[in-house]
Amino acid sequence: MQIGPYVRLDGVTGTAMDDAAGPGGLTVGAAAAHVNVTIRTLHHWDAIGLVRPSGRTSGGYRLYSAADIARIHRVLIYRELGLSLDDIGELLDAPAVDMTGPLRQQRAQLLDRISRLQAMVDAVDRMIEAASSGILLSAEEQVAIFGQRWEPSRIAGARDRWGDTAQWAQYAERAAGRTPEDWRRIADGIARLEDDLAAAKRAGVRPGSAEADALAERHRASIGAYFDCTLSMHVCLGRKQAADPGFTAYYDAIEPGLTVWLRDIIDANARARGIDPDAATWT
Known part of the structure; x- marks a missing residue:
């Protein structure tokens, strides 16, 4: 006995009745399972006249014939091609329509989509390689671009030390999209900055002066080519470099005492902008 559109006193729902086997074709549940769509989808396609079942059970439930199933498969193919319902x-x-034109158009769109997806795959591959190697340049290319004093092993050392940080992830993402020409422009900018820092140190430019602050900001911007660098992070980097024998040797080879002077102008610039260098953290 049925007391509503779906619930019967024997506890069988309308959907369950639809799923029952019946003569003359597949029930809606069986058809849905056969073509791997939901029952709701078949109900909707029936309601809009897209795929109407050819038969009904004695109880009025849908039955899908072999031709109906074939039509469903055609719908799925066209949906995969991107056509609207x-x-x-x-x-x-x-049936008399010439399918060649629409299908050729859909084929062209699919090829374009494949091309865009392949470009995305290539970009992801570059990011994976950049995250693993640190830079998409050979050791020879690195030396040719960054100069004879450059040591390619620095990249591996930085990856081992910082590879699990957000800054390394940001660096790898940016590195993945850079060409040798991009790196050459960055290297040229850093070389000009180092020359200007050395000249200012030799000229006796004092930390805290407008000229020193401008140089400190240029230095922070150069780090920004790799990852976003806040004033507080800049202070931490300046002090870490000043305490690192490798960095000290690098900068002092450009100009004696340059490492400590650079740390001092970074501290003074941060202080002028509201950051206490002695309380700076990596944020």
Whole structure:
């Protein structure tokens, strides 16, 4: 006995009745399982006239014939091609239409989509390689671009030390999209900055002066080519470099005492902008 559109006193729902086997075709549940769509989808396609079942059980439940299943498969193919349900309905209900034109158009769109997806795959591959190697340049290319004093092993050392940080992830993302020409422009900018820092140190430019602050900001911007660098992070980097024998040797080879002077102008610039260098943290 049925007391509503779905619930019967024997506890069987309408959907369960739809799933029951019946003569003359597949029930909606069996058809949905056969073509791997939901029952709701088939109900909707029936409601809009896209795929109407050819038969009904004695109880009024849908039955899908072999031709109905074939039509469902055609709908799925066209959906995969990107056609709307309205367009699919027009194609299916107009058997005399020349399918060549629409299909060629869809093929061109698919090829374009494949091309864009392949470009995305290539970009992801570059990011994976950049995250692993640190830079998409050979050791020879690195030396040719960054100069004879450059040591390619620095990249591996930085990866081992910082590879699990957000800054390394940001660096790898940016590195993945850079060409040798991009790196050459960055290297040229750093070389000009180092020359200007050395000249200012030799000229006796004092930390805290407008000229020194401008140089400190240029130095922070050069780090920004790799990852976003706040004033507080800049202070931490300046002090870490000043305490590192390798960095000290690098900068002092450009100009004696340059490492400590650079640390001092970074501290003074941060202090002028509201950051206490002695309380700076990596944030």
